[in-house]
Amino acid sequence: MTSNKAEEILESLWVKLEEKKIPSASFEIMGLKKDEEAVKEIVSSGFAEIRNSTLVFTDKGRKLGRDVVRRHRLAERLLEDVLDVKGRLANEKACEFEHLLHAGIDDRICTLLGHPKLCPHGHDIPPGKCCAREKKELKLISPLSSLESGQSGKIAYIHTRDSAKMQKMMAIGVVPGMKIKMLQNFPSCLFKLGNSQFAVDESMAKDIFVRIGGEEGAE
Numbered sequence: 001m002t003s004n005k006a007e008e009i010l011e012s013l014w015v016k017l018e019e020k021k022i023p024s025a026s027f028e029i030m031g032l033k034k035d036e037e038a039v040k041e042i043v044s045s046g047f048a049e050i051r052n053s054t055l056v057f058t059d060k061g062r063k064l065g066r067d068v069v070r071r072h073r074l075a076e077r078l079l080e081d082v083l084d085v086k087g088r089l090a091n092e093k094a095c096e097f098e099h100l101l102h103a104g105i106d107d108r109i110c111t112l113l114g115h116p117k118l119c120p121h122g123h124d125i126p127p128g129k130c131c132a133r134e135k136k137e138l139k140l141i142s143p144l145s146s147l148e149s150g151q152s153g154k155i156a157y158i159h160t161r162d163s164a165k166m167q168k169m170m171a172i173g174v175v176p177g178m179k180i181k182m183l184q185n186f187p188s189c190l191f192k193l194g195n196s197q198f199a200v201d202e203s204m205a206k207d208i209f210v211r212i213g214g215e216e217g218a219e
Ligand SMILES: [Zn+2]
Pocket: 073, 076, 119, 120, 121, 122, 123
């Protein structure tokens, strides 16, 4: 059983070495001391080695670091989109949550959320096995493009790094929290938003994520 502190070190090490591609993780950069309990733990458990006063991943440690990052970012999505917990509280809770989402549970949460690709801060969520075999399963959050005619819910989030697209969506009122109802999803996606109807193409409909169901729908 790996301690929470050790998991957090591996998480931070993964972000630095694998995501931000910094060349080496000295104890100074990591904000750690060589003789800390958690450092000894990750070394004795074979997750990392100390070379020239820097921490270096083993394969096993790299995999666990990635998993913890994945769990943290999924926890953030879960807290923000489903439980509506935001800001500093969300970050604190995500840090606690990541240790609870062990083996297999992270993939279930991921499925429930519609296999999100980005956390609320725009960082990539490392994909799991579940993301490859996406099929029709129970989902709480789904892209607008896969809603059936008549299905409704509220916009949970928009997944795009294209600011022109984002502005276009915001201009018609596609913002988180808005009620939305699918009217027809072929040949283009026609939906009701508030009291108006709009049509968008599939590429845009894939970027809009909807929390299905909800209190009164979009009637
Ligand atoms: Zn995040």
